[in-house]
Each structure stands twice: as structure tokens, then as C-alpha cells.
Amino acid sequence: MSTTSTHSMERTIEATLERKMERRGVVVHEAPVLSVVDERLRHFLASRIDGDFTISNLDRLPGGASKEQFVFELAWTQDGVARQDKMVLRMDPPASMVESPRSREFEMLRALDGTLPVPKVFWVTEDPADLGAPAMVCGWLTGVASPADAAKTASGLGTTYGPRLRPLLAEQFVRYLAELHRFDWSGKDLPSFDRPEAGTTQAVDWRLAAWDRAWEQDAFEAHPTMMLTRQWLWEHRPVVDHVSVIHGDYRNGNFLFDEDSGQITALLDWEITYLGDRHHDLAYVMTEGWGQRDENTGEFYCCALVTKEDLIAQYEEISGLTVDRERLHYYAVMNLYWAAVALIATGPRNAAERMTHLDVMQNFLSGLGALFLDQLNALVGTED
Amino acid sequence: MVPTVSQQLAAIRHTIAKTIMPALDPSADFAQEQAGLVLASLDWAMDVVESEHRYELVEHAEYRTLLEALIALEPGAGEDEARRAIDAAAAPPADLAALRAATVELKALAQEAFFALTATPDAPGALEARRLVTAVARSQSKRESAWARMTGFPANVDGSVGEVLAAQAAA
Numbered sequence: 097m098s099t100t101s102t103h104s105m106e107r108t109i110e111a112t113l114e115r116k117m118e119r120r121g122v123v124v125h126e127a128p129v130l131s132v133v134d135e136r137l138r139h140f141l142a143s144r145i146d147g148d149f150t151i152s153n154l155d156r157l158p159g160g161a162s163k164e165q166f167v168f169e170l171a172w173t174q175d176g177v178a179r180q181d182k183m184v185l186r187m188d189p190p191a192s193m194v195e196s197p198r199s200r201e202f203e204m205l206r207a208l209d210g211t212l213p214v215p216k217v218f219w220v221t222e223d224p225a226d227l228g229a230p231a232m233v234c235g236w237l238t239g240v241a242s243p244a245d246a247a248k249t250a251s252g253l254g255t256t257y258g259p260r261l262r263p264l265l266a267e268q269f270v271r272y273l274a275e276l277h278r279f280d281w282s283g284k285d286l287p288s289f290d291r292p293e294a295g296t297t298q299a300v301d302w303r304l305a306a307w308d309r310a311w312e313q314d315a316f317e318a319h320p321t322m323m324l325t326r327q328w329l330w331e332h333r334p335v336v337d338h339v340s341v342i343h344g345d346y347r348n349g350n351f352l353f354d355e356d357s358g359q360i361t362a363l364l365d366w367e368i369t370y371l372g373d374r375h376h377d378l379a380y381v382m383t384e385g386w387g388q389r390d391e392n393t394g395e396f397y398c399c400a401l402v403t404k405e406d407l408i409a410q411y412e413e414i415s416g417l418t419v420d421r422e423r424l425h426y427y428a429v430m431n432l433y434w435a436a437v438a439l440i441a442t443g444p445r446n447a448a449e450r451m452t453h454l455d456v457m458q459n460f461l462s463g464l465g466a467l468f469l470d471q472l473n474a475l476v477g478t479e480d
Numbered sequence: 481m482v483p484t485v486s487q488q489l490a491a492i493r494h495t496i497a498k499t500i501m502p503a504l505d506p507s508a509d510f511a512q513e514q515a516g517l518v519l520a521s522l523d524w525a526m527d528v529v530e531s532e533h534r535y536e537l538v539e540h541a542e543y544r545t546l547l548e549a550l551i552a553l554e555p556g557a558g559e560d561e562a563r564r565a566i567d568a569a570a571a572p573p574a575d576l577a578a579l580r581a582a583t584v585e586l587k588a589l590a591q592e593a594f595f596a597l598t599a600t601p602d603a604p605g606a607l608e609a610r611r612l613v614t615a616v617a618r619s620q621s622k623r624e625s626a627w628a629r630m631t632g633f634p635a636n637v638d639g640s641v642g643e644v645l646a647a648q649a650a651a
Binding site for chain 2: 156157158316317318319320321323324327331385454456457459460461462463464465466467469470473477478
């Protein structure tokens with residue numbers, strides 16, 4: 097183990113991390129001016145839409161801990177049919193808590209369209225000359241991220257649903273995860289993804305290398321928990337038996353639902369998606385920090401939705417895939433590791449370098465990093 | 481020293497809450513969201529600002545001890561640099577920024593020593609190195625949890641950061 101990672105990672109992820117370093121010290125975030133966004137968007141769409149179109153009601157969206165988002169209405173013609181669509185422009189700030197190309201999110205959402213409730217994607221660009229930053233345009237989906245009477249939290253972390261909605265949402269939440277992991281991606285057009293081989297540790301190796309690199313780029317100082325964890329993760333890499341599409345950030349607060357019917361309308365935030373081991377998402381769903389303990393029974397609900405045993409039973413039945421407790425443990429550590437990289441290294445670095453639109457939030461969330469580091473000590477430290 | 485940093489922060493917070501927040505457009509969701517986070521962050525800064533120097537002193541001493549223990553396990557490459565840093569750390573800088581920089585250097589050297597000692601997991605000294613680093617990690621977590629308690633995220637918080645630092649300095 098060296099202080100500098102030399103392992104290989106996915107090509108597009110490496111290129112994105114390199115571009116981040118090229119921007120550092122050169123580019124700072126500037127508050128977007130709606131008229132400028134509007135003008136760039138018109139120019140961008142003019143080269144992608146045949147015929148006339150109009151943009152209206154462009155406005156900035158709150159929420160999220162990563163991308164800058166705008167909503168607008170587009171009157172246009174597609175395949176000879178006049179349309180009026182509400183859309184979301186999702187743009188990279190100069191630096192994000194997790195760096196990833198918009199093209200990956202775009203390609204995966206396009207591949208999953210019709211299989212899962214995901215935003216319909218329309219256009220993407222990695223060229224900052226187009227819209228000022230890499231960006232994609234996707235369809236607006238109705239729904240809320242949390243019940244009207246729930247406390248609002250940073251980035252929807254720890255969102256709770258109450259006794260009426262919990263069982264309704266839980267069934268869909270587990271089913272969609274199972275369907276995602278059994279989804280056959282092999283014939284899909286995913287040029288921004290490297291394809292790991294089943295029966296190897298490639299998928300894990302590439303992920304670890306990327307998180308290690310981000311830590312080396314962004315951390316202000318060495319950290320004993322991160323040293324122990326990094327070493328533990330490389331020493332205990334499990335073989336991936338079945339390569340699935342991994343969401344990467346599958347949790348409460350990252351989906352929309354209709355509050356009356358309890359129907360999930362959209363699974364959001366696909367920026368970390370990759371091809372890998374299903375236990376990554378499963379362990380993430382089980383992360384203690386997202387969950388809720390029932391006030392009456394004391395039972396723990398993963399993502400404030402489903403007990404661990406019910407999650408595993410329903411998931412195995414729907415997906416036809418097994419859940420391995422040892423690999424759950426491994427990915428629990430990996431999830432805490434990458435989250436700690438984002439929360440105590442990348443977020444504060446982005447704020448210090450003035451490269452984010454969320455300066456204060458990205459420092460504030462380091463408190464969550466402190467929780468995760470404490471949990472990692474129990475998982476990878478030596479016995480007392 | 482008047483006003484102190486604590487006094488400044490309190491005045492800034494009062495002004496934002498009293499004058500600026502009510503003047504924000506209620507429909508400006510993004511600005512409202514960020515303003516709320518600004519207030520929460522000021523509450524956090526006011527909770528810890530008086531303890532920052534002591535925090536760095538405790539950490540500086542802890543990493544000097546760790547680095548000394550690690551290089552004692554297997555003196556080798558990098559030992560001279562480590563010894564120089566350990567000797568220099570005998571008298572911690574009075575200036576906060578210099579103190580922090582010295583601690584960051586001690587941490588980097590401790591990391592190098594740790595990875596060298598554990599490069600072969602079964603090597604003599606590897607287990608002891610992990611034990612030493614685990615102990616420091618747990619001690620640091622207590623400080624970090626107390627430091628970040630106002631964010632509402634950390635569990636197992638043993639009081640204010642001032643109380644935790646006092647307990648660690650006395651240990």
C-alpha cells in the first residue's frame with residue numbers, strides 16, 4: 097500500500113478527475129444569471145431541435161447536494177408532433193462532491209427508460225462551450241421527495257415517510273432495486289462505461305482506485321480511519337459473481353412519489369451509477385445513517401422503509417439473485433469509505449476552492465462524515 | 481481583544497436572522513435553503529471557535545506520540561525526516577496556522593510510516609501498527625464527533641468539544 101494509488105480505473109472517471117484538477121485554481125463558481133442560462137440553452141437546443149421552439153418559465157431549483165438544476169418549459173416539435181414539455185437542465189458546477197461525466201448518467205437513464213421509473217433524457221453535452229458546463233436535459237417528473245409534514249433535511253438525508261406511506265413505498269423501493277440488478281445491460285449502448293468481467297474483482301478495483309484518487313486530490317490531511325479503511329478494502333476485495341447496474345446512491349430522499357397514492361414516480365440521482373456488485377446498493381440501503389427506528393417496536397427500518405430481513409427476502413424473491421452477508425459487510429465498509437471521501441475531503445475542498453454553488457452545505461455535511469468515520473473505526477479497526 | 485471572534489459571529493448571526501432572512505423573497509427557494517444553512521453553520525462555528533487552538537494542540541501531541549511509536553517499530557526509510565519532525569514538535573508553534581501545518585506534517589509522516597509497516601500484512605510490526613493507528617483513530621473520532629455535534633449527524637458525542645479536549649488532555 098502506498099500513499100499514492102497506482103491502480104487503474106474506468107477511463108471516463110479518470111478523465112473527469114483529471115479535468116477537475118485542471119479547473120482547480122483556475123475556475124471558481126459564479127452565481128448563474130438566468131438570462132445567460134436562457135440564452136445558452138436556446139443556442140444549445142437550436143442545434144438539436146428541428147424547427148421552431150420556445151423556452152419559458154426558466155427558474156432555478158433548490159435541493160440536492162451536487163448539481164445545479166433549472167426547470168423550464170419547452171414548446172417544440174418532435175417527429176412531427178407538437179409538444180409542450182416541462183424539463184430539467186442539470187449542470188455540473190466547477191466541482192461536485194462526486195465527480196462523474198453527465199454522459200454516464202444520460203446513457204444509463206436512456207438504457208433504463210421503460211424498465212424503471214426514471215427521468216426521460218433528451219440531450220447531453222460534455223463540452224463546457226455549449227452551456228457553460230457539462231450538462232444534460234431531462235424530463236420533469238411529478239412527485240415529492242418527502243411527505244409534506246416531514247422535516248426537510250440536507251439532500252433528503254434521513255427522510256422519513258410515516259406509517260401510511262412506509263409499506264406502500266417499501267414494496268416498490270425493493271422491487272425497483274431488484275429489477276435494476278437483474279436488468280440485462282449487456283446489449284445496451286453504454287460507451288462511457290468500462291465493462292467489468294464477472295468472476296473477477298475488476299469492478300471493485302476500478303471503484304476503489306477512483307475513490308482513492310479523489311481522496312488524494314482533495315483531502316487536506318491524512319486521516320487514520322481512512323488509512324485503515326483503504327488498506328482493509330484492498331485486502332478484502334470480493335469477486336463479483338454477477339455484474340449488475342448499480343445505482344450507487346439508492347436511498348430515501350433520492351426518489352419522488354405521489355403523496356396521495358404512494359406511487360413512486362421517479363428514481364433520481366444516477367450520477368454515481370456503474371457496473372458492479374449488487375451488494376453495493378443493498379449495503380447502501382442498509383446504511384444506519386439513512387434509517388429509522390420505529391418508535392413503538394424499536395425495529396430498524398432501512399431507509400426508513402423496510403426491515404433488513406424483509407428487504408433481503410423480497411429482494412431475493414424478485415431478483416432471483418442471492419444476498420451474501422459477507423459481501424454486504426464488505427460493501428458497507430466501501431460505502432462508508434466513498435461517502436467519507438466525499439464528505440470530509442471533496443466537499444470541504446470544493447468549498448475552500450470556491451468551486452461549488454453549495455459552499456456552506458458542503459462544509460456542513462462533513463458532520464455526517466464524522467459519523468461515518470466513527471462507524472468505520474468499529475468495522476476496520478483492531479480489537480481494543 | 482474586542483470584539484472577539486465569538487462576539488463577531490454572534491452579531492453576524494443576529495443580523496442575518498433579524499434583518500436579512502425576513503427580507504428574502506419567500507419564493508426564492510434556493511436562497512432560502514442556503515440562508516438556513518448559513519445560520520446553522522454559524523451556530524456550529526460559535527459552538528467550537530473557542531476550542532480550535534486547544535484542538536490543534538491535542539492533535540499535535542497525539543500525532544507526535546504516534547509517529548514516534550510507529551518508527552520505533554521498524555526504523556528504516558524516512559526515519560530521519562520523522563525524527564526531525566518529532567524533535568521539532570517538542571515545542572508546538574504558538575501561532576494557530578503554524579501549529580496546524582506542523583500537525584498536518586506529522587499526520588503525513590505517520591501515514592507513510594503506517595503504509596510502510598503494513599505493506600506486507602503479516603510482517604512483524606504490522607499488527608502493532610494497526611493497533612496504534614486504531615487507537616488514534618478512535619481518539620480523533622471522539623474529537624471530530626464533538627466538533628461536529630451542531631450538525632446533528634454524529635452519534636456517541638461525549639459533550640462539547642471543549643469537554644472532550646479537556647478529558648483527552650488529562651488522560
